[in-house]
Amino acid sequence: GQQLNQSPQSMFIQEGEDVSMNCTSSSIFNTWLWYKQDPGEGPVLLIALYKAGELTSNGRLTAQFGITRKDSFLNISASIPSDVGIYFCAGQPAPVPSGNTGKLIFGQGTTLQVKP
């Protein structure tokens, strides 16, 4: 089946540093989503991207839909301790199979730890 390669697998950074993570695929995607999951909680939608080249910000978070439609990037600026968690990319591959409402492919996640 289709897979998303998410990297890095984990990061341990100092508070105040910027963070970058990415997701790549061998096939084209129509939609890219970025989620954050805190321990014991459900994933929270951070940013959704629908057009190639699209750059969208949500506070200190910025995500981009790659021009090739095969990748996406998430940047976090000036990290703070509450940024700790697992970040998942997810996407809807193209073309959309008939009857395949909302079926997402998830990356394996990037675990972020922030040292105060």
Added chain:
Amino acid sequence: DTEVTQTPKHLVMGMTNKKSLKCEQHMGHRAMYWYKQKAKKPPELMFVYSYEKLSINESVPSRFSPECPNSSLLNLHLHALQPEDSALYLCASSHIAERPYEQYFGPGTRLTVT
């Protein structure tokens, strides 16, 4: 209101028990999802309901039985589970026509099968 609620938050059940997980949303979403998540892994899709009808079953064992009584509620009935079924069970919802891939997740039910 962008909240999906799930009950119970924690559940411990024996292999012979029957229990149900419940999910509710009031965002007017007509697609609802059940996912299973193991520690430090991404969510794995189990079932999708569209307009209260089952549209996707990802070859889930019959000991898991989903039900969508109305557009706001989603249940997952559990029977004769195995210890390897212990996981975080997540419910999610989304629109169907507009931005269908923006799925909103509940906090999950932590299930332990003994």
